[in-house]
Amino acid sequence: MQGLPSIPYLIGLENLGDGHNVNVRWYSLADETYVCYKLSDAPASDWEYIEVDNDLSEYVVSGLISNTSYKFKIAVQYDDVYLESQTQEITTYTMSAEEEQIADNISFGCFPNPFNPAKSKANIFFTVKTNSFINVEIYNLKGQKVKTLAKDKFSVGSHIINWDGKDENGKPVNSGIYLFNLQTTDRKTVFGKLVLIK
Template sequence: DESESVSLPFDFPFYGVISDSITISSNGWISFQTTWTTFFRNWTIPSALGPYGTVAAYWDDLIGPNEEDMRICYYYDQEENLFVIEWNNCVNRFDNASVEKFEIVLYDPDFYPTNDGNGEIQINYQTVNNPDANNNYATVGIENFDQTDGVLYTFANIYPASATELQNGLAIKFTTDPPDSYTLSENEAINSDENISISNYPNPFRNSTSISFNFSDKFADKAKINIYNIKGQKVKTFSIGENGNAKLVTWNGKDEKGKSVSAGVYLYRLEAKNQKSELKKCILLKK
């Protein structure tokens, strides 16, 4: 169990506090405070137990394989303006066999600005097993400096209903930017008495999902379903035209150019005659 402090190539705002260095722990987390602690025992978030100002990519008791040294790397990608911390050859002490390979990516806020100025963070998992250790499994999330607030992705193998379980190839991004640039007002939303409905199944999905809709004939002219990525950028449009009630379209996870979009959360809604339904969420899983 070791921790090491390193300087950052750029100032990074985290929960409103600007840091120019981080502490990297062998146990799958970083802290934006200088600390000698290693905290091999993981807890939930937020909690008074554990490091302060934390990004927990895979907080658990990690060791090197076959009692060898663990390889933890960090580097600055000057072309992409990213700082990457990688846990390259770790195994879980619980069984001394389960390999875990993952990384934390810090985005330079000068090149990746957010609405409130806080920096963006992404966790990428190449190999993840997450074996059970005293029913804790691993902790994934972020926590503020006084341990009173945080965003918990998983602890004790419990996830939010809309979250994907830890798996190979998964990426989790923490950002303070809203999911899209659109705001629905009461005047925009279609009144419920018009019998407007829209939903998709299956959700989450891997290959395709069917979006079913039902709306009054008065909205049939030039009706369409728009699909947006998490940044609010339109990726696909289905023109409905004069289709009647209880119809559906099938989205195969490709954009207007026929290119497969990346796995993640997407938003969709029905738009017709300057009216817009509520935004719905669908989740495309990695194939």
């Protein structure tokens, strides 16, 4: 056994833009690791399990149906102990030419998701391939800006920005779905979904 039993952590899902492939990122120390997925509205008996090498921390699930919602989780086995991560959901879609250009320069995600600000902050991570000015903002589903998290130039590499679940005035926001908006130097914008629970 490579480590004490611990729940695996599903870091995030990335739609690769062709409508049929999703990149899954996770963290675990288990002897056996499985990437699991199913259609969002399918019964629990329909979970598909893909065993992956223990030294991997990401895997591309292929052959998915375009414009379809899927649920993902990570399952691990420590000898006789079986544990699962939280479940995340993503809808496959085909990127436009403009979105593909954005994706070539920046990748992003958020964990934990959902998050409870009483227990942890939301960590919005992104990786840029060229030095870029990045504006990171939180919006509610009404399109109203909740808070600006960053507005600065970032160097090539990976970065993490935290959100504590509060607005610009330091007031805790309500439970619900929020969007984090990353705008690049050339004003190209990408969005991610974040769920806040209490």
